[in-house]
Amino acid sequence: MTNTSTPVWSDLLIGQLAFYWDTHLRPRLDGLTDEEYFWEPVAGCWSVRPDAAGNYRLDLGQDGDPAPVTTVAWRMMHIAVGCFVTRSSTFFGDGTVDADADMFDPRHEPADLPHTAADAVTFLDDSYRAWHGHVSGLGDAGLSLPLGPKGAYFSAEPMAALIAHLNREVMHHGGEIGLLRDLFRATGATRRTDRLATAAI
Template identity: 45%
Template sequence: MYTELLADQLDFHWTHQLRPRFEGLTDDEYFWEPVPDCWNVHPGANGTTVDFAYPPPRPEPFTTIAWRLAHVIVGVLAMRSHSHFGGPPADYETWQYAADAAGALRQLDDAYARWIAGVRALTEADLTKPCGPTEGPYGAEPMAVLVLHINREMIHHGAEIACIRDLYIHSKEN
């Protein structure tokens, strides 16, 4: 019962709000830098890279849609799917970042499908087990806490991306 509730919360948002909001994303929107010194994704002859530093500078740079999608794809979904559901290895340093909006949306769809399938396969007992050492501050927390965290991350970052899309559209109208 709880597995279904946790999965349905995110899946409803994904199906009815988040993913439809990304339809028609253009490369111009994907890479748009609304302020100077944004962190972005950079296609190049030797592959596509992403701006990243740990710890991040203060204040943290504003991030583009491309950067935010990369974060959701890699850090929110793919790394967790690898750790918990047997997904392929994923990390910020070796990820093959999408060089365009269409590629990023394909990566997002794949990462989301893998994550939600993994969540739906969890048993009630799985939800009570500790997440483990790959989850840092969530390591000792039950898996249900991680699933709720990922739901929040998806909703939060999805709203940010939608807002940047709105700013892009309205900035181009003037």
């Protein structure tokens, strides 16, 4: 039997992330504790930490080779802010950020990130729902439109390309979050300062 129906590409693209979120990532966040959220399995991890003013921010810098290990906190906030919040603000914003701000402009980022695991899960939930709501109504025509100046050096790329990229980012970091939770449980870690054993060289 031959399927002669025409795929609805917008449904497939938006549905890919929705299925991953509902079936894989979001259930893996249930029961997340503060100790697990901030767990640094090795020294030198990137995480989410208070700055001099007490506002929680993502550790950032040169990735290096190899790149630093990042905590559950860092990965969750990278998804929430780097994938959802900044892009929602850029392309579907309420006008509170100046119109000249492209999708890499730090003016789209919150001044303070969640201080606890529970608040972080809520923040990620809200950021995902907002992004999903925005892109679900685009349809094939909207997905084909170029990003324009707000896309910076990706200005000629269509919205569909940005969504596909963000889907990959969420699934990539979501898998890492799941693995870190598995390691925290399997190694008997209970505190954010518990370290994984390192092999002697």
